Amino acid sequence: MEASDPLAQFLADARLRSQPFHREHPDELHTPSWHAASNRPIVDGKFNDPETGEVRDAGGLVFSGPPAVDIIITNIHEGSSNNIFRAQLPFHMEKLLVWILRVVGERKLQLDSxxxxxxxxxxxxxxxxxxxxxxxxxxxxxGGIWGQQ
Incomplete structure (x- = not known):
């Protein structure tokens, strides 16, 4: 992924990082990292490559697995651009849900579901x-939840 990619920038801003865990928000959970290309967990900076069976150094895009919450946001308004946004965040679902609904309310967004x-x-x-x-x-x-304490 290119450095100018908005998703790559968001992931960097969301503080997805390798071990060891360092809490950057009081409600942040420790979430294991997964190697995106192989869809395998990363342990001690390495992953098991399913194509070769070798243990390799993890590089490239990673994502967080449970207990991180997988968020998908989309817009189905007719005439608007059809965009989809996805992220995994290391917070309890309830805290994220309250934050998301706060944004919906403050911006007076029409919520389909x-x-x-x-x-x-x-x-x-x-x-x-x-x-x-x-x-x-x-x-x-x-990403706004990172600024909330």
Whole structure:
């Protein structure tokens, strides 16, 4: 992924990092890292490559597994750009849900549906938004919690 990629920038801003764990927010959970290309857990900076069976150094894009919450935000408003945003965040689902609904309320967004389980939140907006507005809102929903204590 290129450094100018908005998702890569968000992941960097969201403080997804390698071991050892250092709490940067009072409500942050320790979440294991997974190697994105192989979909395998990273242990001590290494992962088991399923294609070769070798243990390799982890590099490239990583994501957080449970107890991180997988968030997908999309907008189905007719006439708006069809964007999808996805992130995994190391917080309890309830705290993230309260934050996301706060953003919906403060911005007076039209919400089509919302689904939340212990490790997943799906937000479907139905609000007229251009691509830039959608990304701004999605980043606030997913990343804004880092500024809340």
């Amino acid at each position: 919302l689904n939340a389980t212990s490790y997943a939140i799906r937000v479907v907006l139905s609000h007229e938004l251009n691509e830039g507005q959608f990304h701004e809102i999605a980043y606030e929903m997913a």
